[in-house]
Amino acid sequence: MRNIMLVIEYDGTNYHGWQYQKNALTVQEIITKAINKITSENVNLIGSSRTDSGVHALYQVANFKTKTKIPVEKLPYAINSVLPDDIVVKSAKDVEDNFHSRYSAKGKRYRYIIFNRKFESPILRNYSWHVSYKLSLEKMKNSLCYFKGTHDFSAFKASGSPVKDSIRTVTEISLEKDEDIIKFEIEADGFLYNMVRIIVGTLVDVGIGKIEPIEIKNIIESKNRNMAGKTAPPQGLYLLKIYY
Incomplete structure (x- = not known):
């Protein structure tokens, strides 16, 4: 075989x-x-x-x-x-015979696309999250440092997830804007269910001023899903790379 x-x-x-x-x-x-x-x-x-x-x-x-x-x-x-x-x-x-695409993986990288302008794009509607209100990119970027490193990401996993070990290590995280497109990328040794989308939803809350960047630290430490932002919609998310 x-x-x-x-x-x-x-x-x-x-x-x-x-x-x-x-x-x-x-x-x-x-x-x-x-x-x-x-x-x-x-x-x-x-x-x-x-x-x-x-x-x-x-x-x-x-x-x-x-x-x-x-x-x-x-x-x-x-x-x-x-x-x-x-x-x-x-x-x-x-x-090799013992290679397993899921269990042999050592890390993953995801990208999330936010389309940030007043009106939706008919072209990008299936490939981004349309956010119509103005976002503070500076505040969103200032939040990123709190996610980097090894943490218990219980606050950023979907409610009811059966996974018991919620500790993950984020090795890289970035946010860039080109005209109306905000590109978020994150790399880690693994991800909890909906973890990337919840992080993005929380960053948008920072961008609109609902929460301050420093509060991200408290949200992580709380391990409480209700403290984090909403789950960003799926169409903006891209699986970018698997590392072995």
Whole structure:
């Protein structure tokens, strides 16, 4: 048996996230069916990150075991030939048998896009969060230092999340603005459910003056989800990189 690693890019607009669902179309289901068609096998496709409905990926990683003899360099061409236009396999390679796209990952990087002007963009509406009120980029940037490092991020995980260990290490975090687009990026050894979107929602609260940058420290220390901001919508979120 071969173990194949795929790097995948997709527009999540038309899908109910990555992971299989009984009554909804998902990215995992579409790619699995494509691989099955090409290899004439029923493979088990394992994804590195369970992106939510509407979330996009520039660098999702998945792996599957197969007996196919198709050369690895030709697999992306073959799989892409039966995939819809909003999903693309960017590369494929043979990896060791014990490689697991999720459990072998050492870190992840996400990007979030805020579209900050009075009126929505019909072009970017599925790829950003439209925030119509003026945001203070300086205050938002002054908040970033409190997220960096190792913390218990319980205040920034979705309510009801079953994960018991909420300690994560944020290694990089940045915020930039180019005209009406604010680009937020964050890299960590792992993320809690909705952690990035809750951080972004909290940063927007800072940007509008609802909370001050120094209060981020208190929110983290509180471990209380109710202290943080709302969960930013999914369409502005992009899985940017997985590190192994």
